[in-house]
Amino acid sequence: MNNSDNALKVDDLVIRFGGLCAIDNVSMHINKGEFVGLIGPNGAGKTTFFNSITGNIIPTEGTITYRGESLIKKSPDKISHMGISRTFQNIRIFPKMTVLENVCLPIHSKPTYNFFSAMLGLPSVKKEDKRIQEKALDYLHRLGIEEYKDHQAGALAYGLQRRLEIARALAADLSLLLLDEPAAGMNNDECNDLVELLKGIHRDFNLSIMLIEHHIDVVLKLCSRIYVLNLGKLLAEGSPQEIQSNPDVIRAYLGERRKRNE
Amino acid sequence: MYIASVVVTICSNIIAVIGLALLTGYTGMFSLGHAGFMCIGAYGAVLLNRYLMVPYVFALILGGFAAVIVSLIIGYPTLRNKLRGDYFAICMLGFGTVVRLILNNMNNPITNGALGITNIPKLTSLWSALLFMAVLVYFMWNFVNSQYGKNCVAIQQQEVAAEMMGVSIVRTKLLSLAISAFYCGVAGGLLGFWLQYIAPASFSDTRSNDFLATLVTGGTNSITGPLLAAIFLTTMLEYLRFLVNWRLVVYGLLYILIMRFRPEGIMGYKEFSLKKTIQFFKEFPQNKVKIKEKWTRFRAERKKKTNGRRENCE
DSSP: OOGGGEEEEEEEEEEEETTEEEEEEEEEEEETTOEEEEEOSTTSSHHHHHHHHTTSSOOSEEEEEETTEEOTTOOHHHHHHTTEEEOOSSOOOOTTSBHHHHHHHHHTSSOSSOHHHHHHTOHHHHHHHHHHHHHHHHHHHHHTOGGGTTSBGGGSOHHHHHHHHHHHHHTTTOSEEEEEOTTTTOOHHHHHHHHHHHHHHHHHTTOEEEEEOSOHHHHHHHOSEEEEEETTEEEEEEOHHHHHTOHHHHHHHHOOOOOOOO | OHHHHHHHHHHHHHHHHHHHIIIIIISOOOOSOHHHHHHHHHHHHHHHHHHSOOOHHHHHHHHHHHHHHHHHHHHHHHHHTTOOTHHHHHHHHHHHHHHHHHHHHOOSTTTOGGGOBOOOOOOOOHHHHHHHHHHHHHHHHHHHTSHHHHHHHHHHHOHHHHHHTTOOHHHHHHHHHHHHHHHHHHHHHHHHHHHSOBOGGGGOHHHHHHHHHHHHHHOSSOSHHHHHHHHHHHHHHHHGGGGGGGHHHHHHHHHHHHHHHOTTOTTTTOOOOHHHHHHHHHTHHHHHHHHHHHHHHHHHHHHHHHHHHHHHHO
C-alpha cells in the first residue's frame, strides 16, 4: 500500500489515565475515501480514540499523522482547520442558537473579516454573512432539515438534532469525518434512513469516514473495513465478512470474563 | 443639573454593563472585578489629560486602551491555562482588589494615594456622555451579531464542540475580555471627567457586583436587556435615596425576585423591539387572554409539581 494513500495514520498509540490504560498500543490507518468502522464493547476505548485524534486528549505515547502532518499536541481548533471534523456520542449542538446559526458556525469559526469592520457593521460584512448563510443552507438542504432553519436547535427532536450535528460537521470544510454513534437511540427504520444518508454523504463529499456504532447491521452495511477494539487493545481488523466469523470478536461481544492489564 | 448628573451616571453604567455583557452574557465568563478596569480607564484618562495634555476624547479612548493592555496581561495566563467558571471570576475579583489596593497605597503626588485625584476639569457634558454611549452600544450591537459574536455564543453554550468546530478558545475569550475592558475603561474615564474627582474607593468590589447584578437582571445574551436594566436600576437607586441605607435592601429583594421568577433576566436571549411592543399593546385584548391562559397553565403545573413532591414524600 502506498503511504500517500493514508489519510490518517495512527501508530502505537498508548493513552493512560493514571494507572488505567485506556488505549494500549493501537495502530490503525484510514485510506483516502475509505469508510472504516470501529466497534467494540462499552468501555473499549473507542471514544477515547476519537478524542485523541481531535486533540482533546494528549496521548501518552505514539504518533498520529494526518496527510503526513503530526496531530500530537495540536489544539482541537487547529486540527479542525486541517479538515478533521466529528460528531459526538452525547449530542453537543449549540442549544440556544438557531439551526442555521449552528451550521454557519464552523464556516466562520475563523472569522472572514477583521473585527473593526465587524464593529462598524460595514456592508461588506453583511454581504459576507449572507454568503455564509447560503452556504450553510446548502448543507441543511442536503440533510433534509432545511425547513427547521429558524428553529432553536435545542428544541428539535432527537433524530433531527443528530442530523443537525452531521450537517454542522460537514460545514467545517472537512476531508475526514469521525462519527461517534450516529444511530444511538434510533429504531430500525431510522437506522436505514441514516445508512442511506451516510452513503450519499460519503459519495458526494468525497470523504474518508470513521464510524463508531453499536448497531452492527449499520456498520456492516456501510464499512469496507472494520477495526475491533476491546479493553483498549486492537482485537481484530478486516472486512465485514472476516469480522463476522472471527472467534475472538464473538467472544468479546458475547462476554468473556474481562481482565484488564494482564 | 441633577437630572444631567443622573443621566451621565446612567450612560457610564450602560457602557460598563454592555461591555460586561459581551464577556459574561455572550462568552459566558463571570467576572467580579470589572471595576478594576474602570479604575484603570479613569486614572489613565485623567492623568493623560492632566500631564500630557491629551484632548478629552482621545484621553478617554487611550484610557480604554490602558485597560485593554492590563486585561491582556491578566487574561493571557489565566485563559491559556483554561481557567473557567468560578475560578476565572475569583481571579478577576482578586485583580479588581489588587488594582484598588495598589492605588490606595501609592503615596505619590501624581495619583495621590487613597485621597485620589481632585480638581479634574469638567470635560464630560451630558451630550458627550450620550454620544459616547450611543456609539459604543451601536458598535457592540454590530459586534455581537457578527461572526465574532456568534463564536463567543458558541463558546458559552458548548465549549468543547465550539473548539472542535475550529473556534480558537483562547483567542476568542481574550478578545472578548479585551473589548469588555475597553468599555469599562471608557466608562470610568467618562465618570471621572464628570465627577471631577476619582479615588480608589469609588471603584470598589461593590461596583463590580452592581454591574454583574444589572447584567443578570437585564438578561444574558441580550444588549437591550442590560441597557434597560441599567437605566431602570440607576434611576430607581436615585428615587429611593430617601430610604438611606434601606434602599440597598430593596435592591437585594429585587434580585431575589428576579432570580426566583425569571432566572434568565428580563430580556434573556431576546432583544427589545419597539415594533413588537407597540403591536403587543395594539392587540392587547387578545394578548390579555393569552397571558391569562399562560398563567392558568403555570398555576396548574405548579400544583402538579407540589402534589408530586408530596406523594414522593409519602
